[in-house]
Amino acid sequence: MxxxxxxxxxxxxxxxxxxxxxxxxxxxxxxxxxxxxxxxxxxxxxxxxxxxxxxxxxxxxxxYENQCAVCSLKHPVLLDAAHIVEDRHELGVAAIRNGLALCKIHHAAYDAGILGVTPDSEVRIREDILAEVDGPLLEHGIKALHGLKLRVVPRVRNERPDRDLLDLHYQRFIAG
Ligand SMILES: [Zn+2]
Structure with missing residues (x-):
């Protein structure tokens, strides 16, 4: 290290x-x-x-039992521990409630504002992306997730994503 x-x-x-x-x-x-x-x-x-x-x-x-919260992909080499609120932010604590296990593509989409998660743990995809037509990754891997609940959340309640932290990120997602 x-x-x-x-x-x-x-x-x-x-x-x-x-x-x-x-x-x-x-x-x-x-x-x-x-x-x-x-x-x-x-x-x-x-x-x-x-x-x-x-x-x-x-x-x-x-x-998250080594699964992407959004798509449930189960390969640790393809998974990241994403921060809901980035760690340079004062609320960006290194705690599980500020974390989401995400596959590489969903992590990048989350950080880039292409994919958002509401405080009720529903996935949203940015409008212009929904309007786009492309191959299977965009259609099945991204667009089809719009409106679905997170597929994987921790079993223990206080390890689940914090609503306020989700909302902080989600408000920025909406603002674009
Ligand atoms: Zn994923």
Whole structure:
């Protein structure tokens, strides 16, 4: 698990080794500089986010039993743990209620605003896409989902997608 950034914060010449910090600047002596404080906070957030990413994936995959929430595809190599609200947003927590297991195509469609999910867990497809005529992926893999409920949700109620988080994403989907 590569971690970035990494800081060399000291040299221990006698042991012929360096001291490495993987968690930002927290081992440096504070200088009360506001810039350093902002950097410190940023690095802390970054390292927490990066370390949590694989944990988030495994939690979401377990909750959805390795299936795409939208189409129920069951191949982990084709599945992502998608954030309902993206992790750079303040509400974009790395919790299962902010996650959806989605196959690659439905993840990309969700992030791109081609596919939306209402707070009642119904799938919506963008209007111009519904009007388009194309091959089987568009017809069966995307357009046919319009108006259907999510096919897979976690068995445990508090692991299901959070209505408020779904709504936050859905309002942006509607706005286009
Ligand atoms: Zn899918």
């Amino acid at each position: 590569p971690i970035f950034p990494v800081f060399l914060i000291g040299e221990e010449a006698e042991q012929q080794q360096f001291v490495v910090a993987t968690d930002g600047l927290q081992h440096l002596r504070p200088t009360d500089s506001p810039i350093e404080e902002v950097l410190r906070r940023y690095l802390r957030t970054e390292s927490i986010r990066r370390v949590h990413q694989p944990v988030f994936r495994s939690m979401v995959m377990r909750a």
